[in-house]
Amino acid sequence: MASFGWKRKVGEKVSKSAVQQFEAEAEKPEKDPKDEKVDWIHVIKRRREVLLEDCAAKSKRLKAEGEVLAEQGRHWEAVKKWDEAIQLTPDDPVLYEIKSQVLTILQEVFPAVKAAEMAVKLRPLWWEAWQTLGRAQINLGEVDLAVRxxxxxxxxxxxxxxxxxxDLSWACRLQKQHSAAKEKSQQEEEAREQIVNAPEFSRDYDDFESDEVLAACVAVAERQTRYEEMKRTAVVVDADGNVTTRVTDAEGSEDTASSLSMEQFVKARGF
Incomplete structure (x- = not known):
């Protein structure tokens, strides 16, 4: 009985050299994967590049979502989105600049200034960041810094x-108004001191019905009248920057004070 074997096709031959090469390769020991050298520095750099790309893409998405929320008036939600974006890309000045705008609208004056300062620090030649910083500084009351x-x-x-x-004309008007108000306050304080510590009260009078006593009383009364008029005087700065004073009654001065306190010196730029 014939034995079974693998049958080659007719005419197919295997050369002796091919057989020897196959046997030689079979005798070679297998390479241990541990023996292969790996460029770990390249691997780490590549992984970092991929991570940075992912962070930048996510930060861009969060920035866009925050802008939509800000346009809808949902300012705190917008700030939260931008804070998340800043965690991913802390060197992006645009995030700090738009955050400062919204914080100024929210009357978060000090955080608004800090955010704008960060934007200016990251991009010193960006004029819009300086504009936003100036507006935030005015809202904080730092008019001189805002002018700069x-x-x-x-x-x-x-x-x-x-x-x-x-911006600059607005800041200069406020600067003049603050300077005039400060000068007016000093004049009021000096007038009050002259009333409290009147020189006529520092001497003794022998006859209280004499002309000297009458003249002293008249002088004190005149100082008191000037002081009361000074308290009713309001400092006004017109559109051209001219400083003028206006005397109003007690009720008018109260209305003016309340209206000024309610006015918000905020000029936020659109996104």
Whole structure:
């Protein structure tokens, strides 16, 4: 009985050299994967690049979502989105700048200034960041610093008319008003001191019905009248920056004070 074997096709032959090469390769020991050298520095750099790409993409998405929320008036939700984006890309000045705008609207004056300062630090030649910083500083009451910030913005972008016509002129008017109000307050304090510590009260009078006593009383009364008029005087700065004073009655002064306290010096730029 014939034995079974693998049958080659007719005419198919295997050369001796091919057989020897196959046997030689079969005798070679298998390579241990541990013996292969791996460029771990390259692997780590590549992994970091991929991670940064993912962070940048997610940060961009969060920034866009925050802008939509801000346009809808949902300011706190927008700030939360931008804070998450800042955690992913802390060197993005745009995130700090738009965050400062919304914080200014929310009357979060100090955080708004800090965010704008960070934007300016990251991109010192960005005029819009200096503009936002100046507006935040005015809302904080730092008018002198705001004037300087607007001047830097104008130096970086002198063709932007809003910086000249709105921001800087607005800050200069407030600066003059603050200076005039400070001077008026000093004058009131000096007038009050002259009333309390009147020189006529420092001497003794022998006859209380004499002309000297009458003149002293008249002088004190005149000082008191000037002091009361000074308290009713309001400092007004017109559109051209001219400082004037206006005397109002007690009720008018109270109304003016309440209206000024309710006015919000906020000018936020659109996104």
């Amino acid at each position: 910030s607007f001047q830097v913005a104008i130096h970086l972008c002198p063709s932007e008319r809003s910086l000249w016509q709105e």
